[in-house]
Amino acid sequence: MADLTELEACVLGLIWSEGPCTPYRVQQIMKSSPSPHWSGSAGAIYPVFERLEGGGLVRARTRMQGKRESRAFQTTASGLRVLRSWIGPPVSEWAGDLPIDPLRTRVRFLGALSVARQRAFLHDAIAILESKLKDVQTDCRELKKSEDPFPYTMARGAIHVTRARIKWLAEIEAGLDEGNGE
């Protein structure tokens, strides 16, 4: 099977970590994620399952509950192998690249605004990030108790990165004040 897309690999990983589960279940997980970068739409998920099954990376066991059919998928040995090699090591160079960030893109053109509006933008953005930080910190405390360490790890990552973004915006704000002789 050729290279996985990010979505394909993500689905494969979820099937691995969840154990046998239906596409619908994966859909729910993706939708309930705190910041879902994928829509988790049926139109994306089901074709991914078909591709993974076609490549022999997952296998379905159809189980009927009354008249209602549901296909629970699990990773095959080859699927786990592919998942592992997708993760790495080796880690690809692009791992160092900054993730594409809509906030960053906007800051890049902040010069198009009046200084007053630049200030308003930064104030707004910091407030949003700070509230997000609180959410994710709450989340993190709860996840600490669970046995699987990786959801907690994810939350820690979110905290680190969100703090960094706040610090960055605050720094820009300070630079603004300084430049205008405050």
Added chain:
Amino acid sequence: MADLTELEACVLGLIWSEGPCTPYRVQQIMKSSPSPHWSGSAGAIYPVFERLEGGGLVRARTRMQGKRESRAFQTTASGLRVLRSWIGPPVSEWAGDLPIDPLRTRVRFLGALSVARQRAFLHDAIAILESKLKDVQTDCRELKKSEDPFPYTMARGAIHVTRARIKWLAEIEAGLDEGNGE
């Protein structure tokens, strides 16, 4: 004109910040960006210019150099207005969302690897991030001198976020050692 895509807005912003320039020039800028999330392919750029022109956000002045034609675009008043409202304020809620990050996605499924390979992965990833950090720090020192403050600002952002990611991975590494009674 309806909502801009990120690429459309980015192109509009570049036209604004560069002054009159050809699609080709924008293409070069995108390709030379330290971590280009867009391919900067003609197949993307030229249609974007068409859409922006169609919406009256940019205007072209055809200038001939001998037999060779080139169309230099600049933002219109309406284009600048749209760019400003695209940037904000108000800042949309999703600005707090973590940007989609391939490294994060991989870490999420790190549990699929043996602990030894987890360690190798983290070691690899940290090395890559550290070398990236050096690059961006060098970059930053150079940009500090330039008059336009925003490229420098971008570099500062890159430093903050990259440092945060390193700290995060180091934390995971430490947790690994601790868990295994090192």
Added chain:
DNA sequence: CCGCTCATGTAACTGGTTACATGATTTA
């Protein structure tokens, strides 16, 4: 005159989105 850069495009493809459509099971 060869190759590089400037410059402009087109065509086929692809992965993911939105919106639609259906029906069984569970719960209030």
Added chain:
DNA sequence: TAAATCATGTAACCAGTTACATGAGCGG
């Protein structure tokens, strides 16, 4: 019994990608 949830899919669309194709101007 009505509404929510579980469960599976399809069809039209869309933005961006890869690869192709062309040609002028310029430096060695």
